[in-house]
Amino acid sequence: MMKRIFLFCFIAISLLGFGQTLSSQLSDNTLVLGEQGEFKINVSNVTGLDVQAAPKNEILPFHFEILSDSIQRTPNLYTRTIKFQIFEEGKFKIPPIEIKAGDKILTTIPYEVEVINTAKKGEQINDIMNNKDVELGWQDYWSLYKFYIWIALVVIAIIVLIWMLVKWGRAKKSSPTVKTNLTLQELEKLRDKKYIENNDFRSFYIELIDITRNFLSGQYGFPAKELLTDDLLDYMKRQNKISEANEKILTEVFERGDLAKFAKVIPSHTEMEADFNNIKEFVKRSYKDIEFENLRKHV
Structure with missing residues (x-):
């Protein structure tokens, strides 16, 4: 009887100690329009196991504009970090995401992200800093307009040359x-x-x-x-x-x-x-x- 109790405890401890653990984290449930958010998935105890999930940049729904989708792998930990933005107001859901670790399928919990627009209707948007007057020297103007100046000089030279040829031709004929x-x-x-x-x-x-x-x-x-x-x-x-x-x-x-x-x-x-x-x-x-x-x- 004591042997059976000992065997049961050993199996339970082994499962608790070596089973894969899935966790997910959303940086914030409320984001400002265009603000960057972060969604992270961690799977621990993956030693020697193949971890599979949705392809890169396709793990989140349509309205999520993915900025980066990176995967980090250590001998015992799988981490996937997705940075995103949303450019529409409203509430958007992140459905449960399946992660396959070996033969085991793990599922994240669903999330909901609310996107708000902090700018009020009719509000005037001002620059963060006032415009500054920059004094330009002749070298600055030359750098800006030298191409057009050269074109103008070439055109003037061509006009003068044509005028001289016509005048010379007329003078020669007359x-x-x-x-x-x-x-x-x-x-x-x-x-x-x-x-x-x-x-x-x-x-x-x-x-x-x-x-x-x-x-x-x-x-x-x-x-x-x-x-x-x-x-x-x-x-x-x-x-x-x-x-x-x-x-x-x-x-x-x-x-x-x-x-x-x-x-x-x-x-x-x-x-x-x-x-x-x-x-x-x-x-x-x-x-x-x-x-x-x-x-x-x-x-």
């Missing part, structure tokens, strides 16, 4: 030498038409005078295309931009050309050849008139 060369080319094209050889004096003088008028308009700025012959010759003399020798040549060519266009005179081959050569030489010498005019302006 230079006296360019106008002279273009007019000489037009005169050579006129010669190639052989109006003089064919005695087509009317066509010859029409084109010769048109070329000369265009040259006077572009090279000297005269309204040569709009004025009649007498008005143009009078205007040319009053402007005093052309030498007297050149004025004389132009007067003879324009007057003979007008008469030839209306068949009032019939110029000879020699006269047409002379008028052509005189206009050609006038065009070649025109840059000297331009240089003299520019010199006179700067005196």
